[in-house]
Amino acid sequence: MNAAMFSALAPILILSLTAIVLMTQASIKRDQSIASMITGVGFVLALFAAHYARDFAQPVTILLQVDHWSLFFTSLIIISSFVTLILSLETFSPEGERKEEYYLLLVLSVLGAVVLIQSSHMVSLLLGMELMGVALYAMIAFPEKGELPLEGAIKYLVLSACASAMLLYGFALIYAATGSLSYLGIGAGAAEAYVQNPMLIMAGTAMVLAGIGFKLSVAPFHMWTPDVYEGAPTPVTGFLATVSKGAVFVALTRFYIDGNLHQYSGLNTALVVLAIASMLIGNWLALRQENIKRLLAYSSIAHFGYLLIVLIALSYMDVQLVSQSITFYLTAYLVTTLAAFAVVSTIAGEDVKRQDISAFEGLFWYRPLEASALTVAMLSLAGIPLTAGFMAKFFVITVGIQSDLWVLLGVLVLGSAVGIYYYLRVIFAMSKSSQGGEQTANNLEKILAVALIVSVLLLGSWPQPFIAYAGGL
């Protein structure tokens, strides 16, 4: 390790330091506002660090790969976490209890996500995933009152543990087949290993895929999603939907590309099955949801189905457009989902009854700003032009066409058509007339919602700068 390597690791180091400072602070004076302040400062510094580290992009030991692509996602994750932080302030403040640990967990989880994004080795992959996951269990269960958070946390914990076990077993099999744990090593030894013992490496990659598929909640590994989404405090749900899933997908992409996994047709077939199942099941089950968080849970299942199409296309085309598409899609998805959760958190809070779609009736007329924001978020998730979600879908379809993935595209059209129904249901509920409700809203959250919506619209209506940027990563 030399100085340049430490500079490359700056975001990770800053986040670790923030965690230590938070722990120290808790032992000196327990105060929630100080803790949140430290977390916020830590995130901002980490963001600067991610920018600073761009000049030192390089592989750091065998474990981490710091390059522009991973640094872009590091920044994106940190920004998303900052949004989560702001939303958490409102959620966790009024009860007057000791909540400092929440911020520590948040920082640790972000740290795990960043490690995951930069991982180039199975050890760092597992380390990042576990660090992120273990902190998340506690964050989901953090409100000590109520059964839903506890139920969600336990479900997530037990199934997560299963998934990690699968993942580890898969690692072992891949190691047995190729003799390497680093992605590049696997990629180099893969062809030979496939000739010698195809079953071994197929079983290994399939198990890894299952483990990762669980974290991404692609069908058929999606069972936990709606309950956890509904049970977790809204900011945490937003965090889970964006930071956790985004980081895992970035890691999967890198593993897939560096490990040359796209050359196994069997694995590709498995991905096709996962993608189709996710698009159909996600959209289908979302139809009858009454709770907006459950609806968003199923919608996220469908969205990762769409995203898998891009990964599948890797077998048929060059990496450039594929990684550009993944970058755009993930960014669009993250911003849109955060916007949706920011609005839900503002208007519904933690009250399960107010998270019902029917509780949103008339929102347009008594809270026009929030209603417009949620409308744009829903339209973006549905993929209507001028929103980020449309450009994301544009990339998926372009990539799919160039790879001749017609069946997947057919399912995508079908899924999107079904999807329009439930996204519109939310908008329709808001446009109904009602006797009105209270006007109060946190100003900070309002500003946040507006900023996110503006980004969604900008990404959709003037995407050129970002496309150029993503293409150069």
Added chain:
Amino acid sequence: MIMVNLIGILLIGGLLAMISERFGDTMPRKVAMAVVLIDLLYLLVCLSGMPEITQLQAPLANDPSTWLMHVKADWIPAFGISIELALDGISLLMVLLTLILGAIAISASWTDIVVRKGFFEANLLWSLAGVLGVFMALDLLLFFLFWEVMLIPMYFMIAIWGHENRGYAAMKFFIFTQASGLLMLISVLALVAINHSNTGVWSFSYFDLLNTQMAEQTAHWIMLGFFVAFVVKLPGFPFHTWLPDAHTQAPTAGSVILAGILLKTGAYGLIRFAVPLFPEAALNFSYPAMLLGAAGVVYGAVLAFGQTDFKRLIAYSSVSHMGFVLLGIYAWNELALQGAVMQMVAHGFSTAALFMIAGSLQERLHTRDMRQMSGLWQQMPRMGAVAMFFVVASLGLPGLGNFVAEFLVLLGLFQVNAWITVVAATGLITGAAYSLLLMQRSFQGEVNKKWADHGLIDFGSREMLTMAVMMIALIVLGIYPQPVLDAAHPVLQSLLELTTDPANTVAEVAR
């Protein structure tokens, strides 16, 4: 810039209309009316500086400089997507129709809308802006964008101000059109990808994508994507089921825009994109397409005959009339195409007027059920007379625009396929049947006692003025259709040239 301004005036006007509600309850409709009239005036002023429309030369499909107007600016250069708008004779006709019917729709909403007037007029203006975009965009992605985005204000108009079953109707309308739009998006991207692999350049421009070389099978599938999207909007049988619901449930102004303008975007898309981009594939498909058209004519008429709901009857009659448009387009000769264009314009006026009458009845009687209407002529003679005029226009009385349109279509179609012409011609008879039935049930017969002492108010001067505009339009179209034919002629000429060789073979195959 003129075209950008045309859209921009409507967009900003929508905002103004929304804000103006603060300054008075009746302000939004006045502002909206002013905005549309200013837009119309602006277009006419700009046109007066251009060559006489009847002396237009044929715009070359591959040379934008021969078009009436053309503007192009980069939007997403990474994929060759640009903001490219252009205007030729057909799009000019459609733009004029849009603006005139837009003003009529606002007049229709004058007293009809009682809540959230500002937001309503804003949505109305925005949907007009979207429609203008559809008629002028020649970058395929921009076209798709307008195509999809114009639906959102329309959705709100149905969902917020619609009648009793508005939620269902709005949802059905949106899902049908969006899902078919996705098919078109895939087709657009497939076409662009093929062009990219042929030339190595990303481009969504119409002018670049014409004459894209591709395998016959591929062209067939891509063409089908466009075809389905446009036929859903048209709507053609069997994709018409959204229409009766949406038209019936929409507020009057919404129905006017839907029937008068939005349906025409489907027909326009077929003429502008579906056929010229894939001449061979589209014309190989012309036989099934014409069958669908003929089926639409007959099926729409039969269903219209069975309706008891005033608006639903008109909605089904639209399906029947749009069948003629489909027939005219896929017969693909000058006569039939002229008929199709004429039908787009004439049907726009006649149906808009009928929907306005339906709206006025609903406003006065609070029902659309024709079984509860009878002898209304005696109480509202002016409305009755006006209704009579538009009913006979709709059934194709010689001397009015609709007759010219349908006659031209049948004439052109006969050269291609006599049997389909025979089937389609029955649409004229059934059309007379359901149109007169509509008249008899509602305006003639004994006076229904229920309304006898209701003090029904006849059409006032605002309504009569609006109706007069449409009456004059239909009479002019019927007696002296030449200007419309002249405007469309050069465009159709160049389109026909573009697709010359395949057209001949199709005519032979169909025979």
